[in-house]
Amino acid sequence: MxxxxxxxxxxxxxxxxxxxxxxxxxxxxxxxxxxxxxxxxxxxxxxxxxxxxxxxxxxxxxxxxxxxxxxxxxxxxxxxxxxxxxxxxxxxxxxxxxxxxxxxxxxxxxxxxxxxxxxxxxxxxxxxxxxxxxxxxxDAWPAADYVERLIESARRLTSEERPVGAVTGRLVRAERRLEGRPVIDACGMGLTRSWRHVDRGSDQADHGQYAVTERVFGGTGAATLFLSAALQDAAIDGRVLDDDFHSYREDAELCFRLQERGWQVLYEPRARAVHGRVNLARRRREMSPEVNFHSLKNRYLLQYYHRGLADLPRTFLATAIRELGIVAYVLLRERSSLAAYGWLRRHRRRLRERRRLIRSRRLVPARATARWFGRSALPADPDRPRILMLGSRGIPANYSGYETMIEALAPRLAERGWRVTVYCRSHYVDRRLRSHRGVELVVLPTLRTKYGDTPVHTLLSCLHATLSARGARAALVVNGANAVFLPLLWPRRIRTALHVDGIEKRRAKWGWPGRLVYAVSERLACLLPGVTVTDADVIAAHYRARYRRDSTMIRYGVEPEPLPGHPILDELGLEPRRYFLYVSRFEPENNPHRVVAAYRRVGGDLPLVMVGDAPYATDFIAGMKRDADPRVRFPGTVFGEGYRGLLSSALATVHATEVGGTHPALVEAMGYGNCVLVNDEPANRETAGDAGVYFDVEDEASLAAAFEFARADPPRARDRGERAARRAAEEYDWDLVADQYERLFRSLTKR
Structure with a gap:
């Protein structure tokens, strides 16, 4: 307004x-x-x-x-x-x-x-x-793609049963921050049980909440896109807004009429704008008498035109209490607004006639509007089933391969209209975070122990899904060890796809109990899920040969966003194209200790940057660091822009993994055009193809020779990097991966 x-x-x-x-x-x-x-x-x-x-x-x-x-x-x-x-x-x-x-x-x-x-x-x-x-x-300044995104959302989600008449975006306040974050102005409009219309999220620090495209009651007049046909349909006597409202609440009254005529209002979080809002409810005493007059008058007009028996069960008590408070406040603190009651009385005949006209034009049952009181939003496409993703640490991703995959996959599916819920661990994701990039998050606790972290969290996630995940019809469960929990989803008739990654029982980090669990889980992965998902032909061949189980093979992807010259280079004392980079969890089967040991045999002064950590390998990591060459640097885990900055400027990256399928770190390094030094193991060779420089991780001389290949001839290393980038672009595209998972979920939800 x-x-x-x-x-x-x-x-x-x-x-x-x-x-x-x-x-x-x-x-x-x-x-x-x-x-x-x-x-x-x-x-x-x-x-x-x-x-x-x-x-x-x-x-x-x-x-x-x-x-x-x-x-x-x-x-x-x-x-x-x-x-x-x-x-x-x-x-x-x-x-x-x-x-x-x-x-x-x-x-x-x-x-x-x-x-x-x-x-x-x-x-x-x-x-x-x-x-x-x-x-x-x-005072509302939209981003360049604001209208594009609103129109795309409206056209994608409109239907004959639920035509979209308006779309609003994510508005943040101009030049105001809270907790170091932007302050939300409006993420669509909601209705409280006390008959207040409120801007969702108003005055909250922006933690990524309200990140899902969904249906809302309405949109603020500050920056809402309307379909012309909807405005013309809702207009009365050719007037879209009610002139009696003058200022304030007129957008809410229009949204009531749109809803009553069957038009839907969408909220699109990807459409962003800045709003320099002046008038807020908490500043009421600072506002002019004219403003407060219209605000009070229009509250009663809104109820008089649109209140009915259908909303009484939801609103009567809360509204009665609020009305008593309003009358008391006006009598004691704001007597200038008493004129609103006189205005309403003088115009009662005309208002009665308009009320009759508004109600005569309703096309949907009154209960369809009444459901909005106390409800923030409804699914944008209620006919589209909900997808659950369980077994990972959650998103935003800052750990490893499964989290990277879900970070890339879940938002893409949400943008395509799927309702996606990701289960997250409370020691990994902020409990206050309810959504991320259009994906609903459920944050649950777990036991922070080596053997209890994953199974306890997956157990709680499956129980929560069985009891609370309404509309869920398919689930992607990652990590083969979680196969035992799949029957917990059966009472809800949730069909499952289990992503088994590599051959986990071969990982050196597991003791005999862990290897036993994974051996049993490998068999259960062929019996319990509707679909077994692998990420490499080598792993698919293993399941086919050993268990006669066909799997759906879906690779990882990469979406390069180079950041050359990122400040992290200065922080670590690095020069572009003059350092080697290792990125992986510091676990025995990923061989970080062998990489560090072999680097002693490499000539020159180029640093080796070892990015990674592991929560339950303290002694292993301490021993590796103790024996490291002075040129080796350990910055710990690095994510986001810092990680992209390191990938963008390395001379070469080294990948010493020997267990698993497609390794995300290898795919990402290829996508960023790095020369990749790769342990000669079937899954790695399948990934890197003719772009890799291969070594035998158990042969220290072979590993050192791979380093020397890149150090001695940087132009040749760059040529290998360009070859790797071309291969990644052709074989590892997240949009293509999302296409494959979308086909998978369609097949699961149709059965």
Missing amino acids: SKPPSAAAGGDAGAPSVEVLPEAGGDAGAPSVGPPGGGPASVGLAICTVTWNDAVDLPHFFDALATLRGPAFRLIVVDNASTDGTVESLREHAEAAGFPVEVIALDGNTGFAGGLNRAIESAFSGDSQPEWVLSLNA
Whole structure:
């Protein structure tokens, strides 16, 4: 909504003076002025803005619109008699804009409702009407892809049964931070049981919550995209907003009418904008009497028009308590707002007639609207089954291969409309985090011991899924040792795919109990899941030969995002293309100790950077570090941008793993164009192909020779790196991996 009005409530505005400012010529990023013959420009989007003393915000506003991608658009600005030079500033910016601008300067203040109605009227007045209308405040500055993402979401999720009439994005406050994070302004609109409409997440530090595309009750008028057909359908007597609302709550009232006509409102978290909101409920005592008058009056109008018997069970008690509090507050602290009761009484006959008209136009049962009270959101596509992902430490990923895979896979599936839930461990993921990149997170405790961590957490996850995961019909369970827990999902009729990774029973880190568990689990992995998933032909062949069990082979992927010259190089005293990089868990079967030992035989002064750690290998790691050459550096675990920075500038990476299937660290190193020095083991050779420089990890001289290959001839190493990058691009693409998993989940959920 717009800034507070200056005109007294109910004041009549003079006749508008309409001024069409010059339309700047277009380039590749801007629409042309219009078609030959002087007709109106053909645009797919009308951006409608209402201003009142917004001159200070206009430079940011026009800068944001200049980068906006998507359909060609026309900006229509209605000014409510500003006194700070807003109209003059609009004229200056419009002359320089690369898109058509129309300014309608009113002689009086009609509020946000009247102003937006006037803008929409202008948008619909031409022969070529826009498909979309974006209601956008002057202090709301969308990201370049804001409209693109909103439209894509609307088109992807609309249906005949649930047509999408509006989409809103993720708004954060301008220049405000809390706990070192941006502050959320609005993530869609919700309804409380006390008949308040609230902006979801308002005033919360942005921890990644509200990250799922979902249906919400409504969207703030500050930055919501509407389908023109929906606005025209919801309009009464040709007016989209109720002029009586003037300012505040008018967007909520429109959303009630959209819902009552069967239109759905979506929240799209990937569409982001900054909003310099001025008026907040906690600042009520600082607001002008006119603002508080409209706020109180409109609360009663909202209930009078849209309240019914269907919502009473949800709202009666909470609303009664709140109403008593409001009356007491007005009598004791805000007597200027008593005029709202007089206004309602004077206009009661007209309001009664409008109420009758609104209710006569309802197309859906009253209970369909009543369900929104006390409910934050509904699934964007309730017909799409929920997918569960269990057995890993969770996301955001900062540990190893399974977490990397789920970090890449789950958000991609969520973007395609799947409802995805990932189970996470409480010592690994912040308990406050409820969603991440559009994926729902369930954070549960576990035992932080070597042998208890995975099984205890998977046991609790399966029990939680059985008791609470409504709508779940398929689950991807990672780690073969978790096979024993799959029957716990059967009561919910959740079909499972079990990802077995490598041949775990061969890992040296396990004692005899661990090897026994994995030996039994390997057999159960062929009996209990609906589908056994492997990530390498070598592993698939093992299951086929030993157990006569066919598996679905799906590789890992890589999505290179190079960061050359990242500050981590300076932090570790490294120079680009003048260091070797090892990345893996420090466990015996990954042979970090042999890599460190062999490096003593390598000439020159290039550092070897050993990135990794392991939670239950303290003595093993201490012994390795104690015997290390001075050129070897141990920065610990490195994730995110730091990890990408190291991958982007290494001379070569070394991969000494000997157990498992496709190793994510090897695939990532190839994707970043590194020369890869690889232990000559079947799964590794399957991954690296002719791009690898191979060695025998048990032969110290062979490993040292691989290092010398890259150190002695850097151009040749770079040639191998380019070959590796080409292979990764062809064979290891996360989008292709997501395609394969999507086919897998479709087959599971259809059975």
